Amino acid sequence: MKDTDQTIPRTLPIQSATFTNPINAEIRRAAATGIYDIRGGGAKRKVPHFDDLLFLGASVSRYPLEGYRERCETSVTLGTRFAKKPIELDIPITIAGMSFGALSGPAKEALGRGASMAGTSTTTGDGGMTPEERGHSSKLVYQYLPSRYGMNPNDLRKADAIEIVVGQGAKPGGGGMLLGQKISDRVAEMRTLPKGIDQRSACRHPDWTGPDDLEIKILELREITGWQVPIYVKVGATRPYYDTALAVKAGADVVVMDGMQGGTAATQDVFIEHVGIPTLACIRPAVQALQDLGVHREVQLVISGGIRTGADVAKAMALGADAVAIGTAALIALGDNDPKWEAEYQKLGTTTGAYDDWHEGKDPAGITTQNPELAARLDPVEAGRRLRNYLKVMTLEAQTIARACGHNHLHNLEPEDLCALTMEAAAMAKVPLAGTDWYPGKAVF
Amino acid sequence: MQTYDVAENGLRGLNAALQAQSDETNQTSWEVQNPKGSHAIAVGLDAPIEVTVKGSTGYYCAGMNQQATIRVEGSVGPGVAENMMSGTVVVEGDASQYAGATGHGGLLVIKGNASSRCGISMKGIDIVVHGNIGHMSAFMAQAGNLVVCGDAGDALGDSLYEARLFVRGSVKSLGADCIEKEMRPEHIEILTDLLERAGSDAKPEEFKRYGSARQLYNFDVDNAAAY
Ligand SMILES: Cc1cc2nc3c(=O)[nH]c(=O)nc-3n(C[C@H](O)[C@H](O)[C@H](O)COP(=O)(O)O)c2cc1C
Numbered sequence: 001m002k003d004t005d006q007t008i009p010r011t012l013p014i015q016s017a018t019f020t021n022p023i024n025a026e027i028r029r030a031a032a033t034g035i036y037d038i039r040g041g042g043a044k045r046k047v048p049h050f051d052d053l054l055f056l057g058a059s060v061s062r063y064p065l066e067g068y069r070e071r072c073e074t075s076v077t078l079g080t081r082f083a084k085k086p087i088e089l090d091i092p093i094t095i096a097g098m099s100f101g102a103l104s105g106p107a108k109e110a111l112g113r114g115a116s117m118a119g120t121s122t123t124t125g126d127g128g129m130t131p132e133e134r135g136h137s138s139k140l141v142y143q144y145l146p147s148r149y150g151m152n153p154n155d156l157r158k159a160d161a162i163e164i165v166v167g168q169g170a171k172p173g174g175g176g177m178l179l180g181q182k183i184s185d186r187v188a189e190m191r192t193l194p195k196g197i198d199q200r201s202a203c204r205h206p207d208w209t210g211p212d213d214l215e216i217k218i219l220e221l222r223e224i225t226g227w228q229v230p231i232y233v234k235v236g237a238t239r240p241y242y243d244t245a246l247a248v249k250a251g252a253d254v255v256v257m258d259g260m261q262g263g264t265a266a267t268q269d270v271f272i273e274h275v276g277i278p279t280l281a282c283i284r285p286a287v288q289a290l291q292d293l294g295v296h297r298e299v300q301l302v303i304s305g306g307i308r309t310g311a312d313v314a315k316a317m318a319l320g321a322d323a324v325a326i327g328t329a330a331l332i333a334l335g336d337n338d339p340k341w342e343a344e345y346q347k348l349g350t351t352t353g354a355y356d357d358w359h360e361g362k363d364p365a366g367i368t369t370q371n372p373e374l375a376a377r378l379d380p381v382e383a384g385r386r387l388r389n390y391l392k393v394m395t396l397e398a399q400t401i402a403r404a405c406g407h408n409h410l411h412n413l414e415p416e417d418l419c420a421l422t423m424e425a426a427a428m429a430k431v432p433l434a435g436t437d438w439y440p441g442k443a444v445f
Numbered sequence: 446m447q448t449y450d451v452a453e454n455g456l457r458g459l460n461a462a463l464q465a466q467s468d469e470t471n472q473t474s475w476e477v478q479n480p481k482g483s484h485a486i487a488v489g490l491d492a493p494i495e496v497t498v499k500g501s502t503g504y505y506c507a508g509m510n511q512q513a514t515i516r517v518e519g520s521v522g523p524g525v526a527e528n529m530m531s532g533t534v535v536v537e538g539d540a541s542q543y544a545g546a547t548g549h550g551g552l553l554v555i556k557g558n559a560s561s562r563c564g565i566s567m568k569g570i571d572i573v574v575h576g577n578i579g580h581m582s583a584f585m586a587q588a589g590n591l592v593v594c595g596d597a598g599d600a601l602g603d604s605l606y607e608a609r610l611f612v613r614g615s616v617k618s619l620g621a622d623c624i625e626k627e628m629r630p631e632h633i634e635i636l637t638d639l640l641e642r643a644g645s646d647a648k649p650e651e652f653k654r655y656g657s658a659r660q661l662y663n664f665d666v667d668n669a670a671a672y
Binding site for chain 1: 456457460461464484485488489491503504505508509511523524527528530542543546547549562565566568569584585587588606607662663664666
């Protein structure tokens, strides 16, 4: 029998690993619109992360603490170096700076309520402090950003700490973006901008450049606030060793290091995915800088960018962080990307879990919007309660791990409690590959 | 009059004393001696007092001022009157970079010249410079008035929003989206008032007005070269 066309084996259609469907779709979108993709959230690509680390747990060489019965403390004090009134937190998980403008008024209120109930701090953002968030936050960190929108000395003095924002992990070297749809009357007034414009915040501070200037800026802020409150310096993770060292030299009380998975309200996708280094990669160099300068634990290190669980908290702390900050996870706890809005996500051309067009202000969950009808969907009391629950769960999870490793305080977690699942994670976290006593870069002898 | 010697008694004591003044204070007149270029002199004040600084200062003199009138009998370093909310700051000499940066209100007068980025990101402050200003002045300026009796450097008013710029002399170049605009009677009125309060005898009619062409307010791929 002769072979016919039907019987000849054919190659399967093979999708390119280089020209993937999402890449091709983006090429078509760019060709059609002539503008880069803008979105919210953090890096979506897979990068080495806390999931690539495991805790060793106690056994014969170390003994564990009894869950529930033996105490495992969780408190942390931030700003012990120079401030007369350091910030005392019950848990080492803080709420990161997210602007009113990017977020609705009720969402900011919910963050304040949830954080206060959990005994932790929340943070303002680009665009200034609203009375609602000050009122509902027992401890509020005031961001001092390049744009200085809404910046004024009265609010500065109402703050429990000041965070000088040099950069963000999602976009180190970039400024903020708030597109016209979200510049409502109130947002426009707070920022002294015309309504409805596409607003770009500056990427660097208007009145200082470099570490020597920063030192003088910190002096000015301390003089204005009477040396009372801690001053944090927040940087996007790129050169963590040097940035940490320079922040310390400039007089920071606290260094906040934000990795590339860290969320943003809006920026170019190309920025989010291609600038900055993973959270996992920035912790050890930052800690090393603090240790080399003899200020580890005196200048506290807050780590953010992709923190989701108590395990992530425990791992960040084991690597030397004093506390962590969460943005995206807090929004999810409030109700962001909830499956109950799936029908509406579909209408927006997306799906639960993938919705990131926060800059458009059409958030079905009413969180990343200035549309009053959508914003009214979020009950700040109920959402605040959810955030509190989530913060409590994360804390309990971190305690569970710390006790299993034999520690009576989360701060006692240490790199020796960890091992890595991959070579990359082992190299970045400087902890041994599981089952070995070696990590890349470690001398053999 | 109260006097305070910075060299002898330190910066902290100076700012603490000045910041402690209230609206009702009767210690309304202060003289600051031996500033010797110190940074952060007379910052964060919030009372209707008059402070005279007898000499030149470093960075951020009169930063975030509210209500107070601060006169510097010398020159000032970078960021004089940065983020001022209200009150008046007068510099008898020259000013370094970023004079009046992000100021939300009040009046800043510089009798000499101001360096680059004068009025950067200004948000409602009025600035009058008797001499010249450097490059990138009024960058991203949002609101308020910048009056320059001399010349302006390169890229004046780059990416500015609604601030008004008035220049009597030449402008080396205009920044992106900044254009010359018609001088209408209401602008002459604003200028007349500011020049008078700043002690300048320049004539409002001698100035040209510059402002935003508002072409960069919303994204447009045809403007990509300007982004
Ligand atoms: C909606 C939103 C708005 C944000 N706004 C700001 C801001 O105004 N200033 C700032 O420094 N960081 C801002 N960030 C970044 C957060 O402060 C924080 O660095 C980041 O969210 C941490 O990473 P995570 O989202 O993975 O937890 C924002 C993040 C989000 C998600």
